[in-house]
Amino acid sequence: xxxxxxxxxxxxxxxxxxxxxxxxxxxxxxxxxxxxxxxxxxxxxxxxx
Numbered sequence: 001x002x003x004x005x006x007x008x009x010x011x012x013x014x015x016x017x018x019x020x021x022x023x024x025x026x027x028x029x030x031x032x033x034x035x036x037x038x039x040x041x042x043x044x045x046x047x048x049x
Contacts, residue, residue: 002036010036012043024031 001013001024013024026041027043030036 002033002040004033012036012040 001015002010003013004010007028009030009031012027014027015024017023018025028036028039030039
């Protein structure tokens with residue numbers, strides 16, 4: 001899940017909520033949406049392999 005921050009950057013969050021904090025876990029902050037989408041693809045790849 002990618003959200004745009006007030007600063008103009010994009011942050012990648014987990015899809016599921018963290019059971020301890022009941023919030024989404026931060027997976028990184030990126031300058032462009034394309035960079036965030038690329039990292040999300042990378043994360044999905046490593047989750048499956």
